[in-house]
Amino acid sequence: MTERIKGILSPVLTPFKTDYSPDAERLVSHCRWLLANDVSLAVFGTNSEANSLSENERVDLLERLVEAGIDPRRLVPGTGCCSLPETVRLTSRAVKLGCAGVLMLPPFYYKGVTDEGLYRSFAETIERVGDKRLRIYLYHIPPVAQVGISLSLIDRLLRAYPETIAGMKDSSGDWSNTKAVLDQFSKAGFDVFVGSETFLLANMRNGGKGAISATANVNPGNIAALYREWTSSAADAMQARLDSVRNIFGKYPMIAAMKRAVAHWKKDEDWSRVRPPLVEIASRESTRLIEELKAAGFDMPGIEDVSVRQMDQKEGVQA
Amino acid sequence: MTERIKGILSPVLTPFKTDYSPDAERLVSHCRWLLANDVSLAVFGTNSEANSLSENERVDLLERLVEAGIDPRRLVPGTGCCSLPETVRLTSRAVKLGCAGVLMLPPFYYKGVTDEGLYRSFAETIERVGDKRLRIYLYHIPPVAQVGISLSLIDRLLRAYPETIAGMKDSSGDWSNTKAVLDQFSKAGFDVFVGSETFLLANMRNGGKGAISATANVNPGNIAALYREWTSSAADAMQARLDSVRNIFGKYPMIAAMKRAVAHWKKDEDWSRVRPPLVEIASRESTRLIEELKAAGFDMPGIEDVSVRQMDQKEGVQA
Numbered sequence: 001m002t003e004r005i006k007g008i009l010s011p012v013l014t015p016f017k018t019d020y021s022p023d024a025e026r027l028v029s030h031c032r033w034l035l036a037n038d039v040s041l042a043v044f045g046t047n048s049e050a051n052s053l054s055e056n057e058r059v060d061l062l063e064r065l066v067e068a069g070i071d072p073r074r075l076v077p078g079t080g081c082c083s084l085p086e087t088v089r090l091t092s093r094a095v096k097l098g099c100a101g102v103l104m105l106p107p108f109y110y111k112g113v114t115d116e117g118l119y120r121s122f123a124e125t126i127e128r129v130g131d132k133r134l135r136i137y138l139y140h141i142p143p144v145a146q147v148g149i150s151l152s153l154i155d156r157l158l159r160a161y162p163e164t165i166a167g168m169k170d171s172s173g174d175w176s177n178t179k180a181v182l183d184q185f186s187k188a189g190f191d192v193f194v195g196s197e198t199f200l201l202a203n204m205r206n207g208g209k210g211a212i213s214a215t216a217n218v219n220p221g222n223i224a225a226l227y228r229e230w231t232s233s234a235a236d237a238m239q240a241r242l243d244s245v246r247n248i249f250g251k252y253p254m255i256a257a258m259k260r261a262v263a264h265w266k267k268d269e270d271w272s273r274v275r276p277p278l279v280e281i282a283s284r285e286s287t288r289l290i291e292e293l294k295a296a297g298f299d300m301p302g303i304e305d306v307s308v309r310q311m312d313q314k315e316g317v318q319a
Numbered sequence: 320m321t322e323r324i325k326g327i328l329s330p331v332l333t334p335f336k337t338d339y340s341p342d343a344e345r346l347v348s349h350c351r352w353l354l355a356n357d358v359s360l361a362v363f364g365t366n367s368e369a370n371s372l373s374e375n376e377r378v379d380l381l382e383r384l385v386e387a388g389i390d391p392r393r394l395v396p397g398t399g400c401c402s403l404p405e406t407v408r409l410t411s412r413a414v415k416l417g418c419a420g421v422l423m424l425p426p427f428y429y430k431g432v433t434d435e436g437l438y439r440s441f442a443e444t445i446e447r448v449g450d451k452r453l454r455i456y457l458y459h460i461p462p463v464a465q466v467g468i469s470l471s472l473i474d475r476l477l478r479a480y481p482e483t484i485a486g487m488k489d490s491s492g493d494w495s496n497t498k499a500v501l502d503q504f505s506k507a508g509f510d511v512f513v514g515s516e517t518f519l520l521a522n523m524r525n526g527g528k529g530a531i532s533a534t535a536n537v538n539p540g541n542i543a544a545l546y547r548e549w550t551s552s553a554a555d556a557m558q559a560r561l562d563s564v565r566n567i568f569g570k571y572p573m574i575a576a577m578k579r580a581v582a583h584w585k586k587d588e589d590w591s592r593v594r595p596p597l598v599e600i601a602s603r604e605s606t607r608l609i610e611e612l613k614a615a616g617f618d619m620p621g622i623e624d625v626s627v628r629q630m631d632q633k634e635g636v637q638a
Contacts, residue, residue: 020403020443046428046429051401051402051426051428051429052401052402052403052426052428052429053402053404054374054400054402054404054405055373055374055405056404057402057404081373082370082371082401083370083371083372083373083376084339084371084594084595085372085373085375085376086373086374106596107370107371107595107596108428109365109370109371109427109463109464110365110370110371110463110596110597111462111463111465113596113597114596114598116598117595117596117597117598118595118596120595120596120598121595121596124339124595143430144428144429144430145428146430146465147596275403276403276426276436276437276439276440276443277425277426277429277432277433277436277437277439277440277466278429278432278436279433279435279436279439
């Protein structure tokens with residue numbers, strides 16, 4: 001069996017053109033910068049505005065990424081939709097393209113559904129995809145999806161499909177839940193990723209495998225560094241620095257704020273656009289966000305590809 | 320301008336085959352029974368398990384209904400999805416098929432979104448569909464969608480698109496909200512449908528236009544009768560009888576319970592099937608439900624088409 005993915009993944013921000021269509025070129029460029037920073041690609045996560053994309057748009061973007069040379073072994077696309085046929089189609093496409101795994105939301109429209117119903121959803125998806133290469137990371141994000149993944153559901157799925165059910169992303173924001181999952185399942189080969197780098201060190205110290213975190217879009221290098229060096233004596237100080245950056249973004253609507261930061265540091269205003277029902281952050285808030293980030297010493301080294309080349313050329317001329 | 324739809328509509332239950340694919344024939348048959356009972360067709364509502372259907376399945380079913388001779392002027396399909404392109408495509412198809420209107424959920428994955436973001440979603444949909452025939456009924460169902468339609472959002476949409484924004488379905492279960500909407504907008508030609516017949520009489524007495532109610536799937540004739548006779552002296556007693564039936568179904572998971580009742584009275588077990596993440600009600604509960612309904616004098620006259628014909632033939636032989 002091939003080795004499973006681990007480390008830091010980013011729910012990659014999805015750039016949009018003026019007509020709100022997904023901008024595949026800018027997406028590829030952002031993915032390359034993340035990979036260069038040792039961060040893998042959980043495209044089509046919550047912070048990717050993936051739930052504002054159609055099934056066809058997701059399939060198209062995934063194919064464009066692989067065609068552009070992005071290594072599918074670094075890709076864990078989100079494929080969980082409200083409807084079984086859409087989840088099956090997206091998941092099948094991801095497996096056939098060679099993706100490391102898929103991040104799967106439970107069907108999230110109907111509330112108060114039973115574990116039996118959720119079990120049937122996941123089981124039916126696995127049976128229909130019918131591919132031994134499939135690796136599913138269950139996506140637990142009750143603050144948004146409202147429908148969550150209980151410990152007993154994990155237990156039942158893991159018993160029925162021990163090879164396929166590879167792990168989870170816990171975005172509950174509740175460490176006691178993450179700890180319970182780790183204690184009960186990590187030794188059975190169930191890989192736990194926390195949904196925020198806030199819990200990265202705690203997760204690693206308790207048998208977890210990494211983080212799939214929004215702010216890995218903007219602070220990838222430093223988060224990946226803590227993953228690599230979590231056993232070092234500097235780890236707690238590194239964690240504290242990550243937290244201070246995260247806390248700044250956390251004061252604003254997260255997706256719009258991260259896109260604002262990319263637009264600023266990449267000097268590319270098109271990056272700030274979000275698709276309805278989200279809205280960009282207001283001008284005054286934008287200014288404050290950037291000031292706060294600068295005051296905290298925040299930077300996005302290397303993201304401004306074009307300018308970096310221009311600088312090199314200037315230096316060449318001066319030399 | 321053509322007259323707008325009013326009266327009683329049912330979020331039509333969607334029957335599924337053994338492989339969970341939608342059963343267009345059984346759906347057509349159920350629609351015909353509802354129409355015969357003076358109930359129009361809000362196909363693809365919450366109780367239709369529409370959010371467990373893919374975009375393609377909805378388009379296909381809608382076309383099958385119209386091909387089967389269902390009058391599109393009696394159809395108000397649900398077309399609101401999480402993503403703009405899917406909402407636009409479904410809505411466009413409904414308009415081109417001549418549907419009376421569409422019932423539109425707000426995009427419901429992202430929580431805590433602003434009215435500005437929701438306004439952009441609806442406005443962008445209207446602009447993209449770009450058809451003067453479009454009539455939108457806003458779908459307010461915060462207990463399930465979590466994302467609701469505020470009075471200020473209605474106001475803004477109505478000012479911008481007075482012809483297109485035709486009304487709403489209020490499934491908040493909160494009469495004070497319905498009353499506020501009626502008071503503020505019904506005189507401006509905004510048609511309010513309550514989401515349960517429990518509020519039918521109150522709605523009619525305050526300027527509303529009818530109900531779009533789950534239990535109109537199983538108790539259509541009696542609900543339609545109260546709509547026709549709401550000004551009669553018998554209206555309060557009729558409302559009380561409707562409530563007693565509704566209360567029985569309300570004790571069980573509603574969709575599974577209604578499908579169970581159709582299966583029983585139609586003598587067609589296939590009708591009881593639900594798509595994951597929903598589950599059928601357990602055997603013991605099924606028995607209790609049917610007993611309670613029978614004890615309350617509940618019936619579904621005419622739903623068992625085949626048996627009705629067989630009885631006629633028998634009577635013919637005996638005569």
